[in-house]
Amino acid sequence: MTALDLISPAAAPPADAPINLVGLGRRALADALAAAFGLDARKARMRASQIWRWVYHYGATDFAAMTDIAKDMRAALAERFRIARPEVVERRISVDGTRKYLLRMAPGIEVECVFIPDVGRAGALCVSSQVGCTLTCAFCHTGTQRLVRNLTAAEIVGQVLAVKDDLGEWPSGREDRRLSNIVFMGMGEPLYNLENVAAAIDVISDGDGVSISRRRITVSTSGVVPEIPRLGEMTSTMLAISLHATNDALRDALVPINRKYPIAALMDACRAYPGLGNARRITFEYVMLKGVNDTDAEARELVRLLKGIPAKINLIPFNPWPGAPYECSSWARIEAFADIVARAGYASPIRTPRGRDIFAACGQLKSESVKARASARLKAAL
Structure with a gap:
């Protein structure tokens, strides 16, 4: 039995509960309408296209707003279906404008996402x-929270819709949009939930809805090697690798999945990523840990390791969290590391820490509900 076998599934709604249309693909939406109203395939597709545009282009949350659908049909839709968003439990705004959301998907099921x-x-x-x-992963706060379950496609899409609501980003596709890119770099390992991630990407990237291009969607993995080719085949998105070390001994400690899929196997999977090229480079994420992985020698080894892979290297100053066992490298050390990588011909931007004051930065996410429950247990023990 693996860790994935222990994931609690999403609770099934009661059989007579209205079906949430959010997260359904076009075909599934048409099939649901056909089953509910006895529509033939052509009429079901037409009705699905109308609803799709209202939900994902205009951001409708109520069938009553769908003015190109007859009133009696709108009422019938409201009896059988719903357009559900996750509940925004908390929204915090950083001094730099970063927004962190605590979203409740179901009782006891909460995640964070960050704009x-x-x-x-x-x-x-x-x-x-x-x-x-x-x-x-040793440097990541999320990794200290036990795995509860995978998010459904609806729950992944729901994060996007909830944030678009908050930003006032309707209708979709506006020239002045603030939300232009999606990164799967929040809580969890996306490739351990690939089916739902891929289904959500199909919805988010649809040109008649949210309309975020697959070239502007990046999926980050800690190195689930067998799923990397499937990710490319199923989604055609950009790939990011959470690397953080240039040798197996150190990466085994920092990113424990390396013990199962070592660096050589990971690099082979990267070289074979579908569609890889100069216009579609892989991003290698490298968190800078003082005295751990930040020497000039390791910068040169990183260059050697990535030889032949169209890539850019994202250097991430370590973002501290309570009880973290590491410190961030000095800015001078990070710049020296970046200079070696840049001289070798790789783009090596240093990611400016964002949202540190609200624990929204890379590696800091952890559901507030988990922190609250831990605090309550501590108080009860005193």
Whole structure:
């Protein structure tokens, strides 16, 4: 039995409960309408296209708003279906404009996602794919929260819709949009939930809805090697690798999945990633840990390791959290490391820490509900 076998499934709604249309693909939406109203395939597709545009282009949350659908049909839709968003339990705004959301998907099921302005074309939304995480990366706060379950496609899409609501980003596709990019770099390992992640990407990237191009969607993995080719085949998105070390001994300690899929196997999977090229480079994420992985020798080894892979290297100053066992490298050390990588011909931007004051930065996410429950247990023990 693996850790994934222990994931609690999403609770099934009562048989007579209205079906949530959010997260359904076009075909599934048409099939649901056909089954509910006895529509033939053509009429079901037509009705599905109408609803799709209202939900994902205009952001409708009520069938009553769908004015090109007859009133009696709108009422019938409201009896059988719903357009559900996750509940925004808390929204915190950093001094730098970063927004962190605590979203409740179901009782006891909460995740965080983060909107970061001025990233990508306009701004990036960092979404979660699991409640908690099973990978226990040594420098990551999320890894200290036990894995509860995978998020459904509806729950992943729901994060995007909830943030678009908050930003006032309706209708979709506006030239002045603030949310232009999606990164699967929140809570969880996306490739351990690939089916739901891929289904959510199909919805988010649809040009008649939210309309975020697959070239502006990045999926980050800690190195689930067998799923990397499937990710490319199923989604055609950009790939990011959470690397953080240039040798197996250190990566085994920092990113424990390396013990199962060592660096050589990971690099082979990267070289074979579908569609890889100069226009579609892989991003290698490298968190800078003082006295651990930040020497000039390791910068040169990183260059050697990535030889032949169209890549950019994202250097991430370590973002501290209570009880963290590491410190961030000095800025001078990070710049020296970046200079070696840049001289070798690789783009090596240093990621400016965003949202540190609200624990929204890379590696800091952990459901507030988990922290609250831990606090309550501590008080009860005193």
